[in-house]
Amino acid sequence: MTNEEIKRRPSNPWYEAGRRLLKNRIGLLGIAFIGILVFIAIFAPLIAPYDPLAQNIMGRYKAPSSEHLLGTDEMGRDILSRIIYGSRISLQVGLFSVSIALVTGVFLGLLAGYYGGFWDMLIMRIMDIMLAFPAILLAIAIVAILGPQLRNAMLAIGIINIPRFARIVRSSAISIKESEYILAAKMMGASDVRIIFFHLLPNAMAPLIVQTTLSIATAILEAAALSFLGLGAQPPTPEWGAMLTDARSSLQQAPWVATFPGLAIIFGVLGFNLLGDGLRDALDPKMKNV
């Protein structure tokens, strides 16, 4: 190895992880899926052939054709246009609800892991109680309290995902808070805030990134489920799950009403799941092939 090569050799583990991710076929496929989804969401008004809310009672249940590529629904609305606009809602749900879970979970996990004692006991018992409910049921209970709205569904999904993040950060904080470099930082007079944000949090970053990506996938599925039950997005919002609500009664007559929004959900969720798997391989090479 020449001196030049040694100089150029990256020492940053994030750079290494990024390189591994770009070599990982699963991760790349995930990035491609998410890229397409984000592109569609941003340019929805330019891509969608029709207004997603425009009704045409005379054109109900039209089969896929050159005029309506994915057909029309019970109100004569263009399904393709509704799916295109629905991508905005799904991304919004995924990002918003996971942000709630991430910020709250990280804060609680750090509090429990770093300070321990009473805070640890209190916070982790509350997390245990939340984990005692099947996730979607807890979300249903929260939406039943707050009322069926997309905003409340996002909040509910955010709340049910808090324990996952709290647990990850807590275990990471516990494992390193007694390390020598943390003691050294304390002896040098570093404040708790500095230790938490500059030392503890970066150590939990890899599992947090993986969990965030996988949680966005779950959040999109959960939001679609709540909307399907009539507890999330309300008509006429073009949300993918809500589009399936009335599809059962028209299965015989117009199966495309049920088929395409479901495929859109799979596309979006699969993208984040693939990226999550790819990131896990890239950030934790020991797990590769397992």
Add this chain to the structure above:
Amino acid sequence: MTSYIIKRLIALIPVIIGVALVVFLIIHLIPGDPAQTMLGERATVEAIEQLRESMGLNEPLYIQFISFFKGLLSGDLGRSVMSNNPVLNEISVRFPATLELSFCAMIFAVGVGIPAGIFAATHQNSFFDNASMLIALVGVSMPIFWLGLMLIWLFAVILGWLPPSSRLSVGVELDYITNILLVDSIIQLNWDAFKDVFSHLILPSVALGTIPLAIIARMTRSSMLEVLKQDYIRTAYSKGLQDRIVVYKHALKNAFIPIITVVGLQFGVLLGGAVLTETIFSWPGLGKYLVDAIYARDFPVVQGGILFFAIAFVLVNLLVDISYAAIDPRIEYK
């Protein structure tokens, strides 16, 4: 072992009190007057006051929680606003249907998921391995209510092979004894009813079992791959043992702990999924009842249903923990 089980049961008490508290608060966190919300805009002042009185909503909050918890211990979950029947009665009529569906879905998930995972692991990087793991990834990403719709469309609407909804065809006679219809038909040796019940169970079980199947297959594969790399497996092979014996006797036994954990965790997915599957297949179980109660704003039923699901989930997790000992004698309980 016994002392471990007792300790675990004692540790459950604060969790169950916490769960009860959360469920209790469902009614009290409703914005506005819960009695008004339950009875609707057109309810008279007298009717609202009567409901407040009967549900004890006029009492201080801590008194309400104590009486709620006392009621819980004696099996009193209040009365349904819709039917005025005790909530526990309503739940006990419907839970067997949910149990039957969840059980069949789990048999499907475990019966297909574990063999698929083992085969994928023993044929790593083969076409089957890549294809099955891709299918598993799509399975995890699939909304079960959509899968349910697609199954109904294909097998009931297009092919006409299987019934699209409910538990029993009209005209098929069966006395309800346990309310688990497969069991009831066996007890009565009514094979026509058995066949009919079974055919009704296939589509919802497949819909409900697909996500757990995908997760179990992935976990089985990764757990087996981990074990198959161990030295004792190499030793077993070098002794000249057959593949079948090494895989099933040496590897699978050791790979089983994470598989059992994931199977136990999937029970929660099944209970949550039951809400969606029962809605799609008009399955008269607890999940559908819960959704109907939310639409009707029948909060005592919502409370009771969620509490029942949560306690069932907690108990299954406890059983899973205990079952580790039976599988792995290295685990000591202190």
